[in-house]
Amino acid sequence: MTYTDLFENDDMKLINLLPRDGAAYYHGKILDTATAAMYLDKCISELSWEHDRAFIYGKEIVTKRKIAWYADEPVPYTYSGYTKMALVWPVFLREIKQVVESNCGDVFNSCLGNFYSSGEEGMSWRSDAEKDLVEHGAIGALTLGGERKFSFKHKKTGEKVSLNLEQGSLLIMKGTTQQNWLHSLPKTKKDIEPRVSLTFRQLRF
Ligand SMILES: O=C(O)CCC(=O)C(=O)O
Numbered sequence: 001m002t003y004t005d006l007f008e009n010d011d012m013k014l015i016n017l018l019p020r021d022g023a024a025y026y027h028g029k030i031l032d033t034a035t036a037a038m039y040l041d042k043c044i045s046e047l048s049w050e051h052d053r054a055f056i057y058g059k060e061i062v063t064k065r066k067i068a069w070y071a072d073e074p075v076p077y078t079y080s081g082y083t084k085m086a087l088v089w090p091v092f093l094r095e096i097k098q099v100v101e102s103n104c105g106d107v108f109n110s111c112l113g114n115f116y117s118s119g120e121e122g123m124s125w126r127s128d129a130e131k132d133l134v135e136h137g138a139i140g141a142l143t144l145g146g147e148r149k150f151s152f153k154h155k156k157t158g159e160k161v162s163l164n165l166e167q168g169s170l171l172i173m174k175g176t177t178q179q180n181w182l183h184s185l186p187k188t189k190k191d192i193e194p195r196v197s198l199t200f201r202q203l204r205f
Contacts, residue, residue: 076132
């Protein structure tokens with residue numbers, strides 16, 4: 001996707017990637033390569049990563065991908081049927097949050113980080129419509145590290161929309177996206193650099 005493909009026309013209004021029932025806006029790279037690489041290193045070494053546990057069809061699974069959960073306060077968040085307690089933001093993560101907010105205009109109070117050490121780790125189809133999140137609120141996903149494909153699938157029609165998330169790029173999902181669309185980060189056999197996604201969220205508390 002080139003820079004001009006992101007906009008509907010000359011008024012710089014971002015294109016909604018979803019044809020119906022939701023809104024997803026790709027802002028492209030909001031961090032330069034050196035800054036994104038610096039934040040990637042900091043995230044990998046300084047965030048408290050642990051394997052995610054989730055209940056899928058009543059069975060508990062442990063994911064290869066690791067997660068880390070931060071918020072304005074040490075609040076609980078129920079995600080994939082499992083309740084996690086947030087840690088309070090380190091300074092650099094709060095700094096990144098401010099950069100994301102200034103690019104999209106949405107304000108976030110929490111962040112779920114995902115750490116994929118290679119292309120063999122991914123995220124299966126899911127939606128983030130948990131009751132702990134503000135209904136129809138925004139989720140801002142910042143990519144640090146290896147570029148990966150990201151896909152949406154409509155829950156009723158099965159329509160798919162895919163894009164590549166570049167190093168330092170921001171994707172915003174909002175409106176009724178989580179109610180109507182699933183999203184995934186497919187695994188790949190390609191040799192991909194480690195990747196962290198910081199998914200900034202609006203939690204009710
Ligand atoms: O790693 C990504 O970009 C996807 C993260 C995501 O969508 C989620 O945490 O629900």
